[in-house]
Amino acid sequence: MFISMFGAVESGVIYAIMALGVYLSFRVLDFPDLTVDGSFVTGAAVAAIAIMHDVPTIIATLLAVVAGFVAGSITGILNTKGKINPLLSGILMMIALYSINLRIMGRSNIPLLNEPTIFTQLQEIWEGTNIDQSLNAMLLSLGVDRTPGTWSTLLVMIVVTVLIKFITDYYLKTEIGLALRATGDNEKMIRSFSANTDNLKIVGLGISNALVALSGALIAQYGGFADAGMGIGMIVIGLASVIIGEALFGTKTIMRTTLAVIGGAIVYRIVVTWALRVDFLESSDMKLITSLLVIIALVVPKVIDGQKEARRKRRKRNKLQERLKGEA
């Protein structure tokens, strides 16, 4: 149990980078960008093929980021210069990427089990320290019987993801970042303050998909393979993370919201892992579970609000009736 939850949190932190990308397009730019299903795989494919060709893992990962940026920018260009509606621009790019990804990979699956990855290299360095031993000793004393093989992935990924969060927070408060947010909030207004909203959308979608591709590149190295189908439904997972996070942790400020999105990605992984432990559910049910989660996260807050409202009205009505009775 502990091990599988540990794994859920571990992968949740990596997927959180993808969720931050989805937050940028869906929430900040108000652009429902479906490129994500494709660009996630593009990131994985580029990193995997580069690693196969003995490119250092860090550089391979950075190449994936660049590829994601390019893919997102093209979606932005389709929308702003080609005047294609946002949903369709994303779908067109997603479909195009499916073929492009197969071209990049040359086949539909690249195993990385015998290749170095960022995580295996990290672990090698990590073993010089004895952080693992002391953390595991602590777990054992708490009564956990099976301890994780390494803490390096989790701890380093937390640092990386939180760093990306802080950079995003900072960026969204810069002069350019403010204009980007206004593009999603009131486009007509920010154009009347001399912002080139076309370029802002192109760059914003580029950054969004760069994050998605980074996440894909890391997941490929974490899981030990890149697969042409690994992006299917990724956009819904990203949305699930954003919506669950916002519902659970709030959206008062930008900093709070980005933290909520990361939290949402982790909670999502935990829920899915936990659900898959139920006997009658199989891993192929995951997409169904994801959809249900999004639906629940969208509907439940509304139902709760509705009930609150109904209760408030009932109370008011009762009060009025009592008063009328008193007067009678």
Added chain:
Amino acid sequence: MLNVKDISLTFNEATPDEKKALQGINLTLKKGDFVTVIGSNGAGKSTLMNVISGSLTPDVGDVAIGQKNVTMYPEFKRSQYIGRVFQDPMAGTAPAMTIEENLAMAYARNKKRKLKPGVNKKRRELFREYLSTLNIGLEDRLNAKVGLLSGGERQALSLLMATFTEPNILLLDEHTAALDPSRAELITNLTRDVVEKFHLTTLMVTHNMQQALDLGNRLIMMDKGQVIFDVSGKEKQALTIEKLLHEFQRIRGIQMDNDRAILG
């Protein structure tokens, strides 16, 4: 400062819905001119504003700001020089962002936007100072989301945002029309003050004739896509609503449709 030359614009040309919105408009504003624009519904006032701001491109004709011909500039590029306030209080601000963030976006109008924080200590002080001139307490609510403000407050903020960077041209399109009378008066007074303070070259559309007479040094009347009446200086000061209506009747030979031309 502003030179509008031979502007014509037809919507849906060669269709049953064809509408000649502007027909050969010529207009020159000197620096510091404050021109009020009146005219019946559909006269082409908003279309003229949109052509000047670049949200619409004319079929023929040129727009020049200062010595620069900006006819082919896209809207975002032109808005370096032009401040605008729209009729809809929702239109001029970003509701999900804070007051200070909105001001920071307006502040960056005529600069290149960079990767440095939009709000810093110095700017926050500056924003607070500007806000306090509005006298509605917004200076104490820098971190409030603009979506929480009332229509009047939002319009006051829009006016400030459109003007405090001292644009070459200020365009106001019925910017008090959606407000209740007392709020409208507040915005009217703020408009007078701010135009005076920054010597802004201003074009203000209004359906309130009294407002058109009270404000500015020049008044133009539009009808059917043309400027049909243009007075300034002493002549304008001597103008009354009765004279205006009479003038319209004399030129057009018909009664002005009085549905929206509110007297006073």
